Amino acid sequence: MKRLLMTTAIAVVSFSFPNLALADCDDLSPGGGDTVTCTATDVFDGPDAVETRFLDDGSKDVIVDVLSGAVIDTTASGEDAIKLKDDNNRVNNAGTINGGDEAIVGGDGLTVENNGTITAVDQGIVGENEADEDADGVRVLNNGSIITEDRAINVGGGAGLFVENNAGALIQAGDEGIQGGDGLTVENAGTITAVKKTIDANGEFVSITNEATGIIRSTTNEGIEAEDNATIINRGVIEGFDDAVQVGEGAYIENYGTIENTQTQADLDADPGLEAQDSIDIDSGTIYNEGTIRSTTNSAIDYDPGAATSTIQNRGLITGTIAVNTDDGDMAGQEIFNAGTLVGTEGLALYLGQGTDKLVNLKGGEIVGGADFGTAADELVFEVDYFDDNIGLFAGGALFDGGDGLDTVSFLGLLSTDIVDVSLNNGELLLSVLGNGGEAVLRLLSWESFRFADRTLDLDGLVAAVPLPAGMLLFGTALVGLGVASRQRNQA
Template sequence: AGDDGLDIRGTGANRVTVSGSISSQDDGVHVTGDGNVVAVSGSIASETDDGVDVDGDLNFVNVSGSITADDEGVEISGDGNEVTVSGEIFTFDDDGIDFFGDNNRAVVSGSVNAADSSGLEVNGNGTEIEIDGSVRGFESGISLSGDDAKITVGATGVVRGGDAAGFTSAVTFESNGAGDPASVSLLVNHGSLISDTVSEITNTAVAVWDFSGQSQNFTNTGDVQGDVLLQGGNDTMTNSGTVVGNISLGTGNDVFTSIGTGVVTGKIDGGTGFDTFRGGDLSDTFFGGDQADNMRGGGGSDEIFGEAGNDLIIADADGVADLYDGGDGVDNVSYVTTVAGINANLGLNFAFGTEIGVDRLENVEKLTGGRGNDSLTGAASTQRLDGGAGNDTIAGGEGNNTLLGGAGDDVIRGFAGFDRIEGGAGNDRLTGDFNADTFVFANGFGKDVITDFDEFNNSEKIDLAGVTAITDFADLQANHLTQVGSSAVITDGADTITLLNVNIADLDANDFIF
């Protein structure tokens, strides 16, 4: 209507080919109905409105020529439509391509440039976007409001955010107000996301900005220049490319994985939620956030901060010095990946070994050794030391500790505190030292020795609840307890516990837990 270049109305199934040039006051081409095909191999110039405006479903628009428009380059209102651009779209005041509807698709191998808005704006669900060309916006390169979308930026693709103040980035996810938001998948497949300038809101360049509350799936094998802000939902990000900026995973239970030589020049922050971090071959900086997080650095010189929550930090056998800081909560640093053995002292805040280099340990309450012969020493704040496999030497420190030998012939000493000491399998030597300690045994405990059991301290205990062959104190006295020289010996028929310098006559039921 009005001053449109071509205005085609009806039930649809029309084919419109623009091989020459159209210059119009309003829409260059306006088509209504379903199943139309609009092919622009020439040029369209619209002074005040859209280059191509399509209202309907299952329409196809192909731009191999050029569109210049004051408003949208291509505006689609309806479902199941497709726009392909191998030519050029340039707009002055509005979006390059604008979708209103569900299950629409855009394929850009040419260029889309919006001088005052977003390169590609999506309002609807189930959208697929493939970029092997260039999409650029003064606001966002791509702005998406909807669920179940898939965005792929190919090897030659570039999505660039612009100079506008506020919520601007290369890719921006917004809420569509749906009650049950679903996931959005963003794959940067060797392509690039670039944020040109600094946002007034974050004071930093933002490449990906999600404030939709949805769960996002973001895979980067290319180049992301700017921060990645995935602010809501249970997000998954996999990076084997480069991110020049910080990553904020926001609320939700998020997963971040770096693969191979993937690198993030800034920090990776889990925010609120139970997050999982896995580093790659290079150096990573992880911040766990508010809940119990599972974190592993990988290769390189990593810095891992658990922050709040009871975090698990898995140390790496990469021969490079790392920093592990549990932060608040009760945090566990585990060297389960090591084979050669480590020497760790939580009081002196270090761990070293041939496989790990020299790591710095801060705010660590629990420490787990590996498969080698480890030496673990606690501090006043230590709650648990676990030797794992190997012949370990464990010293509890000043606090009330749980000390676990694991498999192997271990030497465990509680020092001060009310300690729970369990040698595990193997032939272990156990010493409680000061205060009242509990020595714990289970089937297959080996040939163990307790060097300083105090039978006159009613709070000192031997816990035999896990030894099924011994049922109670009467059974112990009658069938499993003998005096051998100056020591009392307990046996379940296969394994033994020797209590040095203890007379069986001084033992009573208060000394045991069954």
């Protein structure tokens, strides 16, 4: 049984299309496939040409057109403004829809195209079918404003939610911005802000694209949270007071803009119960960066225990108290290819933990801070052309610790005859090599194998390859001013 109680002004318009009956806002019984049109010149039941009744219908394939200047406002009654809980209904809004509870509720296949304003005391657009289950296949195309006190767009765990928020458009939520399940797709060139999670994906295979004009921002929580196999492409700004991005296994992230945790030390000082947060919190996957990934209070990228080896390709800036960190329980490996800048603001740029890890230094790459490679067989690689630049003190003289296991330093563009000097002091190795850009000095600990283009040497062979300096004090002198700190282990 269908019922339609509704809204706005009345103008009956006839169409020549077959099987299409036109109902105005006062026709409370549109059939399946009917169109309800609300215009600013119709006869309204409320003051000031505002329709205060709500539309509640159980038909399929209903179209509601709210034209420019028309207003549906159910805030006085506290009712939902438009409720179309059967399948494949559509709301086209060029006017204003103010929901006293939700603004629009629809079932599977609901489409909302908003070129006007949608507001709600509770939620803006809700996907819920006649069985009160989360709706699948909901589509929202926003060129206007959606402003709510609770969630802006919510289909719970409903699959296949698609949201397109175009340049100049706004989605603003007092709670969460967008919530959906498996296959959630968000294409954003406008602004999406929320007090809590801005995009909360309760499922896998999520796809989020944030264009250069796009802003995704949470003021107290995460910018984006998704489960496994998420894809995030960012050319704009993604910010979270908590993690800017939190994803599970098999994630793929490309960043050409800014991904940032916005906490400050002042925030932590003001609230002792507040935990420092990361910019990207990930279980496993691939991160490609040409932009900026930043946290001022914790790690820029933090790996939780993951099931597979992860990869970072960096041509931009990754900066945090630790640039790349792994939790102590993470047994998987990390492979980092760096042609950009990695910065650890508290002294350690990389803490790579338990797995088999690799750092590949590409030409032009810089590291500010040391590295702890943890356990397993790790590798520190210098690409063929890395030493074409004038390196001087590699990583500013910070210590690169191979940790436990059989660890290898690989110089792909140098011969063993390019070794200039080798010094040992309490297990620390000061190794000088000569590249096309001049002499470079590396400060190393716990590396067992040294691979050059012509041969591979163990530590004894490396030391024997070049006569030791006349005075071992030369090593101590070389360390003056480097700010040598004791080996750091992250306990996060």
